[in-house]
Amino acid sequence: MSPVDITVVALEHLESMSTLHPDLSEQYSNLVGLYQRKLWHQLTMSTLEFVSQPSSTLRTTAEGVNSYLALFDKVILPIDKKLNPLTLARIASAVAFSLLDDPPYRDGLAARAILENFLEKRDRLGPAATLHAESRLGLLGLTLLARSGEALTTESSIKALEATKELINKNRPILAELADTESEAAIVHSAFYETAMTYRKAVGPPEAYYREAIQYVAYTSLNELSQAERFHLATDLSLAALTGEGVFNFGEVVAAPALQCLEGTELYYLVELLSAGARGDVLGFQRVADAHAAAIQMQPSLVSRAEAVKEKITLLALVNMIFERPSLERTLSFEDIADRVVVPIDQVEWVIMRALSLKLIKGTMDQVDQTVDVHWVMPRVLDNKQMSELATRFGEWAVKVSKTKDYMLEHTGALLNQ
Structure with missing residues (x-):
């Protein structure tokens, strides 16, 4: 089609939609004006x-076609080389999602086809790394390649998930090439991690979901998510942190703004469990668990991994016990450890060995004297109280260093004067 024909088709479509849907006349007229003046950036935005805004702008054409799809096919795609690839x-x-959410369609195959065809077309435009990364990762951004599988048969869903896994693995190295300082890097990172998070929610394991989800919330504004989406994200993230193997940095989750939407809900006990775990408060954790025993039984992941969660809280209690000690006072007796982590003294050795094997701590254990000497504890996100305690400790250390310096200067001067 010639450039003139492309323009005629685009303007005729926009004007016909403006006439067909008077309530959207202003928006369509605006698109007509931007197209005529060739203001491509403003047109894309x-x-x-x-x-x-599908709730207020999604309609059908005179032929009964999804209006977003018609807009994309007749107006946007013919001039795609003039437009910002990420936008x-x-x-x-958004067009593909409208096919999933629009009741007359709910067509996962058609929705995937839009994205797959678009990806293929963009890849043919040139080898430029930036273009490749923005177009492919921007598309991954709204997770259709993962979510569309939900609308298909079981066999097709499995194939869709495998295709998503392949795309995630293929594009992870490209993501690393995008510096965080680039203007649209946050959108691309959010895009990628949402897809990876959605895939891991479907296939597991919880620790893999946690790693992708915690990255997603770091790059995504919660204002972009609906209340329901924030609620489900907070719930899934909390459960993944509690049950995920090797996930011990509860402070990172508790500090995430996403968890605030659980406040005042029936699932707020998840936040209370995480907060108790982050403090290493075994008894506090058990109190919350006992108070919400019935609700916990409604969470299959917590029930099936109850022993693993209990072990995790025990280990976190040991980690916090060590952290609270000054660096020169980290030789702990088995008896003190038993009191803090709430286990029989004959199980303390196992707790220490487990913490050492998971690299939560580093040190040496004396089985004769029943002590452990710890010289390193895992770094993690601290709450305000722990930060305050750490600041106090730094202040005390600074005073000791200053006194040592004064002592050395005084005695060095005395030696020189002899």
């Missing part, structure tokens, strides 16, 4: 805003 990819994702 206005189109992205338009297709990001274009986000438009494509």
Whole structure:
């Protein structure tokens, strides 16, 4: 099609939709004006805003076609080389999502086809690394390649998930090439981790979901998510932290703004469990668990991994006990450890060995004297109280260093004067 024909088709479509849907006349007229003046940046941004509001702007054409799909096919795709590739990819994702969410369609295959065809077309435009990364990762950004599998048969869903896994693995190295300081890097990172998080939620394990989800919340504004999406994200993240193998940095989760939406809900006990674990408070954790025993029984992951969660809280109690000690006072007796982590003294040796094997601590154990000398404890996110205690400790250390310096200067001067 010639450039003139492309323009005619695009403007005729926009004007016909403006007439067909008077309530959207202003938005469509705006797109007509931007197209006529060849203000491509403004056109892409206005189109992205338009297709990001399906509750108020999604309609059908006179032929009964999804209006976003018609807009994409007749107006946007023919001029794609003039548009920002990342914004274009986000438009494509929004259009594809509308096919999943629009009741007359709910067509996962058609939605995936839009994205896959778009990816293939963008890859043919040139080998430029930035273009490749922005178009492909921007598309991954709205997770359709993962979510569309939910609308398919079981066999197709498995194939969709495998295809998603392949895309995630293929694009992870590209993600590393995008510096955080780049203007649209946050969008691309959020895009990638949302897809990876969605995939891991479907196939597990919980620790893999946790790693992707904690990255996702770091790059994503919660204002972009609905209340329901924030609630489900907070729930899944909490359960993954509690049950995920090797996940011990509970402070990182408790500090995440996403968990605030659980406050005042029936699942707030998850936050209380995480907070008690982050403090290494075994008795506090048990009190919360006992108070919400019925609710916990409704969470299969907590029930099936109850022993693993109990072990994790015990180990965190040991970690926090060591952290609270000054660096020169980290020789702990088995008896003191038994009191703090709430285990019989004959199990303390196992607790220490487990912590050493998981590299939560480093040190040496004396089985004769029943002590452990710890010289390193794992770094982690601290709460305000722990930060305050650490600041106090630094202050005491600074005073000791200053006194030592004064002592050395005084005695060095005395020696020189002899």
